[in-house]
Amino acid sequence: MPVAVELAGVSFAYRSGQPVLTDIDLTLEQGEFVAIAGPNGGGKTTLVRLVLGLARPDSGTVRLFGEPAHRFSRRATLGYVAQRAQLGGHGPVTVREVVSSGRLAQGGLIGPLRARDRAIVDDAIADVGLEGLARARLSELSGGQQQRAFIAKALAGEPSLLVLDEPTAGVDVESQESLALLLDRLHRDRRVTTLYVSHEFGAVETIVDRLVLVRGGIVFDGPPQSLPSEWHDPSHAHARH
């Protein structure tokens, strides 16, 4: 299977000198659905920034689809869902406006969207089940619905890699599991390489292909079924059986 993401011998420290990540080796094959979890401060967000080419490692290499991540030539095909607290601006914005902004890199910066781009936006909105709320203001939606809108925004870019950074932050357990089912369906329908990064993994541990636990280095990398039982998240129903 071709490789989508490859980190080899990656170490990273911020200016303060304290190493955040040490000697990381990680490979994601195209079409894989991988969850990266670990405690806050364990280096997950840094790992995401390295994968997306927003930061460069002190040592080692990071490659996206065979190219150095920081010089990746097909950035328009990277779908990124940032933490919810950072999104949405400070004024009224509709679901359709949010999702349309996901066509910016492909649709060009100047002028209105073309008919084909608008059709892709409509498909993405329908794919996450928000077609009845396309004209609704984002601020009027629940946390889970807002997160769906931003997932649709990422899908509108027809991504080859979808990265979700703490997508369930501030969302209740029920909405987390609903979101996980959505991601599972989208992954099966679109076969997009998906990287789900969160401090908690209970909602997705039955649907991902692999689970990677990060705490400065990789402390576990394998199918969720191989995870020691005491590491499962008891707040999710499947973990209690």
Next chain:
Amino acid sequence: MLDTEFMRLAFAAGAVVGLLAPAVGFFLVQRNMSLVGDGIGHTAFAGVAAGYLLGVSPVLTALVAAVAGAVGIEWLRSRHQAAGDQALALLFYTGLAAGVVLASSAGALNVNLFAFLFGSILTVTREDLVVIGALGFGGLVAVALLYRALAGVVVDEEGARVAGVPVGALNVLVAGLAGLTIGLSMQIVGILLIAALMVLPAIASGRVAWSMRSSLLLAMTIGLASVFAGLTIAYYGDLPPGGAIVLVAAAAFAVASLVDAARRRV
């Protein structure tokens, strides 16, 4: 009122300013940078003073200083050389201090300078109107053509950056447009109050608009109405136009807030 040429010139220039200031200020408000216009205004003040000292058009030097200051603040912010509010403070106080020192050196701490600080309906000439009209139209065209890109950065700056959208260039463009707006607007509204015309209509429209696009268009409508109403009040009340215009915009915010509150109660 419109029988006099200076009022026709003021209204014509005011129409451009009333549309451009909220159109640009909208993107500052959306990005939580409402006070940037104030910092740029103080740089424009230094530019006016430099114009008096050098014996060249204060409007021209203010325009150059405002655009340079705006781009400078964005550069400081984007390179993390200073936090947003620190970059703003640096620009704000340095601009004010430079303006006072330069104006004093030029012997220009007088009524003419006050006209730039608070606006004056008597100062717009035909030549000014040509410059304001041409550059203002250019600014509005830039916002119209790049609206989708500017809005996309507002919605999700990091996501746009990841997808390869030139976020840095778009942010510099907004900063440059903010500098341009302040340079063009200072004769009508005044350096000390122009930032309010950029921000208040956008805040007011955000209370009642139903989408980002409608919020921008409503902000521009409020800006235009505020300038026309403010100029009329200034003419009949013999008041500085800047203060009158901004008070009308503030009243629009109060009305929008009441409408919003009533709507939520229904």
